[in-house]
Amino acid sequence: MRKTYIVEKGILEDSHICFELQNPVNDLKWQATGQMITDSDEMAFVYLMDEEDGYSYVKFPQSVWPLLAETLQSKVAPVLKWETGKIELSNFQDELQSLIYNIEGNYNYGKVFTTAVEEAFAKLLSET
Structure with a gap:
């Protein structure tokens, strides 16, 4: 069964944006897939993590989208932290940016989601 983890918040730490998981977890043996x-x-972006027995989902709910927008302006890959470890989220910015451009004006994602993405990432979308 696929596991889902929720990002609760993020902070700027040593020039990285560090996202923190909502619930304490231990002994994760993850590899970043570079896919989103x-x-x-659920009004969320989802980063895929490779585990020994398949993929896990790391969800970024709407409450942390302002940090996602900030991440897009950074040249440094964000980091995901949990109780006993951390991992760099490779290819995060490219994947997120591609999704945002694809979502803009595309109601196949649902009007509510599309509108929310357009509003949250208006600065990025206005630069194109």
């Missing part, structure tokens, strides 16, 4: 998808029903 959306969960428009």
Whole structure:
């Protein structure tokens, strides 16, 4: 069964944006896949993590989208932290930016999600 983890908050730490998981977890043996998808029903972006027995989801709910926008302006990959470890989220900015451009004006994601993304990432979208 696929596991889902929720990012609760993020902070700027040593020039990295560090996202923190909502619930304490231990002994994660993850590898960053460099891939991101959306969960428009849950209003979230989802980063895929490779585990020994398949993929896990790391969800970035709407409450942390301002930090996602900030991450797009950074040249440094963000880091995901949990109780006993951390991992760099490779290819995060490229994947997120591609999704945002694809979502803009695309109601296949649902009007509510599309509108929320357009508003949260208006600065990025206005630069194109």
